[in-house]
Amino acid sequence: MITNFDKLCTELEKQELEATNGVASIATYAQLLAIYLYQNDLCNAKFLWKRIPQNITSSNPELMAIWAIGQKLWKKDLGATYLALSAYTWTEPVANIIRALEEKVRERAFNLVGRSYSSISMDTVVLMTGLSRDAILQICRDRKWDIHADGVTIIPTPPSQPAPLHTSSEDQLFKLTEFVSFLEN
Amino acid sequence: MASPLEQFVNNVRTTSASGNFRELCDIIGKSDEVLQRNSAHLNTVLETLDIQQHSLGVLAVLVAKFSLPQSNPDVDRTTMFQQIHDFISNCNGEQVRFCPELYADLCHLLTDHLVELKQPIRGIEILRKAIRKIQLFDSQLTSIHADLCQLCLLSKCMKPAYEFLDTDVTSIGSELGGVNDSKHFLLYYYYGGMIYTAMKNYDRALYFFEVVVTVPAMVVSHIMLEAYKKYILVSLILHGKIQPVPKYTSQVVCRFLKPLSVAYHELATSQHTAIKHRETFVRDKNMGLVNQVLSSMYKKNIQRLTKTFLTLSLSDVASRVQLTGPAQAESYILNMIEEGEIYAMINQKDGMVVFLDSPEKYASPETLCVLEQQMAACTKLHQYIQEMDEQIQVNPQYVKKSAGSHDEDMPATSQNSKTAYSM
Numbered sequence: 001m002i003t004n005f006d007k008l009c010t011e012l013e014k015q016e017l018e019a020t021n022g023v024a025s026i027a028t029y030a031q032l033l034a035i036y037l038y039q040n041d042l043c044n045a046k047f048l049w050k051r052i053p054q055n056i057t058s059s060n061p062e063l064m065a066i067w068a069i070g071q072k073l074w075k076k077d078l079g080a081t082y083l084a085l086s087a088y089t090w091t092e093p094v095a096n097i098i099r100a101l102e103e104k105v106r107e108r109a110f111n112l113v114g115r116s117y118s119s120i121s122m123d124t125v126v127l128m129t130g131l132s133r134d135a136i137l138q139i140c141r142d143r144k145w146d147i148h149a150d151g152v153t154i155i156p157t158p159p160s161q162p163a164p165l166h167t168s169s170e171d172q173l174f175k176l177t178e179f180v181s182f183l184e185n
Numbered sequence: 186m187a188s189p190l191e192q193f194v195n196n197v198r199t200t201s202a203s204g205n206f207r208e209l210c211d212i213i214g215k216s217d218e219v220l221q222r223n224s225a226h227l228n229t230v231l232e233t234l235d236i237q238q239h240s241l242g243v244l245a246v247l248v249a250k251f252s253l254p255q256s257n258p259d260v261d262r263t264t265m266f267q268q269i270h271d272f273i274s275n276c277n278g279e280q281v282r283f284c285p286e287l288y289a290d291l292c293h294l295l296t297d298h299l300v301e302l303k304q305p306i307r308g309i310e311i312l313r314k315a316i317r318k319i320q321l322f323d324s325q326l327t328s329i330h331a332d333l334c335q336l337c338l339l340s341k342c343m344k345p346a347y348e349f350l351d352t353d354v355t356s357i358g359s360e361l362g363g364v365n366d367s368k369h370f371l372l373y374y375y376y377g378g379m380i381y382t383a384m385k386n387y388d389r390a391l392y393f394f395e396v397v398v399t400v401p402a403m404v405v406s407h408i409m410l411e412a413y414k415k416y417i418l419v420s421l422i423l424h425g426k427i428q429p430v431p432k433y434t435s436q437v438v439c440r441f442l443k444p445l446s447v448a449y450h451e452l453a454t455s456q457h458t459a460i461k462h463r464e465t466f467v468r469d470k471n472m473g474l475v476n477q478v479l480s481s482m483y484k485k486n487i488q489r490l491t492k493t494f495l496t497l498s499l500s501d502v503a504s505r506v507q508l509t510g511p512a513q514a515e516s517y518i519l520n521m522i523e524e525g526e527i528y529a530m531i532n533q534k535d536g537m538v539v540f541l542d543s544p545e546k547y548a549s550p551e552t553l554c555v556l557e558q559q560m561a562a563c564t565k566l567h568q569y570i571q572e573m574d575e576q577i578q579v580n581p582q583y584v585k586k587s588a589g590s591h592d593e594d595m596p597a598t599s600q601n602s603k604t605a606y607s608m
Contacts, residue, residue: 013344022306022340043384044344051306051341076520116522118530118539148534175557182564 005035005097023053026060027093033066034097037073038104045070062091069101078109082130106130110139119148189219190226194233197242206241206283213245213284220249228261236272240280243272244287251294262298269295270311278318285360288319289328296332306340309333313345319358327358328369334376343380350377350389355569371397371408378415382474387423394419398442399434405441411469413442417449418474425485427453456482483508484521491527491540499536511536 012032016024029052036045049057049067057063065088072081085102109128113120125136140147193216200209220227227250234242251265269291281288292315299308312333319327330349337346361370378393397412420428427450430438443450448462452475459466459475466472486506490497499511508514518538521527528541545552577583 017306017310017342017345022304047341047343047383076516076523112519112523116519116529116531118532119534120531121533124533175561178564179560182567 005038005100009035009039023056026056026063029056030060030063030066030094031097033063033070034094034101037066037070038097038101040073040104040108042070042074046074062088062094065090066094066098069098073105078105079127079130081105085130110143114143114145188223189216190223190230193219194230194242197234197239197245201239201242201280206280209241210284213241213287216245217249220246221253224250224253231268236275237277240272240276241284241287244276244281244284244291247272248287248290248294251298252290265298266295266307273311273315273318276318282319282321285319285327285358288315289360292329292332296336299336300339305336306342308336309340309342309345312336316349322356324352324355325358326354326356326361326370326373328361328373331369331372331376334373334380338376338379338383343384346377346380350380367400367406368408371400371406371412375408375412378412378419382415382419387419391416391419391423391428395431398438399431402435402437405437409438410442410445413438414446414449414469414471415474417446417453418471418478421453421478422474422481425481452478483517484526487517487521488527491529494540496537496539499531499538502538 009032012028012035015028016032019025019028029048033045033048036042036048045067049070052063057067065084068087069081069084072078072084082102082105085098085105090098106129113125113128122133122136126133129136131139137147193212196212197209200206200212227246230246231243231250234246236243247268251262251269272291292312295308295311299305312329316327316329316333319329333349334346337343357370361367374393374396378390378397381387381390381393394412394416397409398416400409402409416430417427420426448458448465451458451462456479459479463472466475483506487502490502490505499514502518503509503511503514506514506517508517515531515533518527518529518531522529528543530539530541531537532539
C-alpha cells in the first residue's frame with residue numbers, strides 16, 4: 001500500500017491553482033482533502049473545505065463524508081472518527097488514502113495512550129481505537145502492556161524512541177572549524 | 186508627421202534594440218498621457234510590440250490600458266487576465282527590473298481586478314512567478330508580496346504564501362517606499378501575520394504583528410491599529426498575558442493606539458469582557474480569535490497547576506480550572522499531552538493525574554542539531570550586519586558627515602599645539 005502521498009499532494013495543489021476559473025475537478029478536491037487529513041494538517045483541510053464551491057460540496061456525498069471525518073478529527077473525537085471512516089463505501093483512488101488514514105489514526109491513538117496513561121480502562125481503549133476487545137488484547141501482548149488482574153485495566157508503557165540520526169564525524173568537524181574561525185574573527 | 190503614439194512605438198523599438206533601457210524608462214515616464222489619450226489604439230500597439238524583446242514597452246502599454254477607468258468602452262477587461270498572464274510568463278526579467286514600479290503597478294491592477302471578480306485563487310500562481318522574476322535574490326521584499334498574501338487570504342489557500350513568508354527579509358525592493366509610503370510593507374506583514382494565525386503558528390504571527398507595530402511612525406495608520414489589536418489577541422493565546430511592545434516602538438503607539446483598543450486590553454484581565462464588548466470584537470472581525478483566547482485560558486490555568494501540584498485528582502483539576510467535570514478535565518489534559526504543552530501521566534483507575542517534569546535532558550544528538558542550526562543562524566546574521574556596516578561606511582554622505590565633524594576638531598587642536606610651542 002502506498003503511504004507516501006507527499007508527491008501526489010504537491011501535484012494536486014498545482015492542479016487546483018492552475019484550474020480554469022479557479023474551480024478544480026471533484027476528484028482533485030476529494031483526494032487533496034483526504035491527503036491533508038492523512039498528514040494531520042487539519043488547518044489546511046478546513047480551508048480547503050471552505051474554498052470548495054457550495055454547489056460541488058452539496059452534490060457530492062463522498063466529499064461530505066471525507067469532511068465528516070475531518071470534523072471529528074478536529075474535535076479530537078476518536079470514537080466518532082472511526083464511525084465516520086467506516087460509514088461510507090469509498091471509491092478509488094480515495095479509498096486507498098482513507099485506508100492509510102485509518103491506520104495512521106489508530107497508530108497515533110496507541111502511541112498517545114502509551115505516553116499519557118499509567119493505567120487505563122479497556123472501554124476507553126476500545127473507544128479510542130475502534131477495535132474489538134480481542135484485537136486490543138492481541139496488540140497489548142505485542143506491545144508488552146500488562147493487563148491488570150481484574151481484566152479491565154491496562155498498564156501501558158511509553159513507546160520506545162526511534163534511533164537518533166547520525167551525522168558523520170566529517171560534517172561535525174567542518175561545523176566545529178566554522179564556529180571556531182567565526183569566534184576568532 | 187508621425188503621431189505621438191507612433192513615435193512612442195518607434196522609440197520603444199529603437200531603444201530596446203540598442204539596449205538603452207534606462208533611457209526607455211525615462212521615455213515611458215513621459216509618455217503616460219500619450220498612451221492614456223489613445224486608448225482606442227492600444228490594442229494595435231500591443232500587437233506590434235513583442236513581449237520578449239520590448240518587455241518594457243508592452244508593460245507601459247498594459248499599465249496605461251488597465252489603469253483607465255472602468256467606464257471607458259475601448260478597454261476590454263475580459264482579456265485582462267489572459268494578457269497579464271501571458272506577459273508575466275514571457276517577459277524579459279532583466280528589462281523589467283529597470284522599471285520595478287510599473288511592474289508592481291501591473292500586479293496591483295491584476296489583484297484589484299481579481300478581487301472584484303471574486304476569483305482570487307487564479308492570481309496566486311501568476312503573482313508567485315511575478316515575484317520570482319523581479320526579485321534579485323530570495324530574501325528581497327517587493328510590494329507584490331502584499332498582493333500575494335491578500336489573494337491567499339481571500340481565496341483561503343494559504344500554502345503558496347509559505348515559501349515567501351518563511352524566508353526572513355534582508356533587503357527591500359526599490360519600489361517600496363517613495364510614492365507608496367509604507368502601505369505595502371505594512372500590509373505584507375499584517376496579512377502574513379493573519380495567515381500564520383489562521384494556520385495556528387502563533388509564534389511567527391506574533392513576530393509579524395510586532396513588526397507592523399514597531400515601524401517608525403509619526404502618525405497612526407489603520408493597518409498599525411488593526412495589527413496592534415491582533416498582536417494583543419495572539420499574545421494572549423500564546424503567553425496568557427499581553428507581551429509589552431519593544432522599547433523601540435514609536436510614541437504614537439502608546440499615545441493613540443492604546444486608547445483605541447481598550448476592549449482588548451480589558452480582555453487580558455477578565456473573561457467577561459468578551460461578552461461586554463462583543464459588538465466591538467464582531468465589528469473588528471476578531472470574534473474567532475477572542476473565542477480562541479477564552480479556550481486557551483483553560484490551558485494556561487492547567488499549566489499553572491503543574492507548578493503547584495505534583496499529583497492531583499481529575500475532579501480537583503476540573504473544579505480549580507472551572508471545567509464541567511473530571512471527564513472533561515481528562516480530555517483537556519490528554520489533548521495537551523498530545524500537543525506537547527504539558528507532561529503528565531493519567532491514572533484512569535484512580536482518577537489521578539501525575540505532573541512530570543519535561544523529560545528533555547538536552548543531551549541527545551537532536552539537541553546538538555538544533556544548537557548547531559541556531560549557531561549557524563547567528564553567524565549568518567553577524568555576517569549580514571557586517572556587510573551592512575561596510576556599506577554605510579563607504580556611503581559618501583556618511584563619509585562627508587564624519588569627515589566634516591573631524592574638520593571642526595582640527596583647527597582647535599592646531600591652535601592648542603601653537604600655544605604649546607609658544608610656551
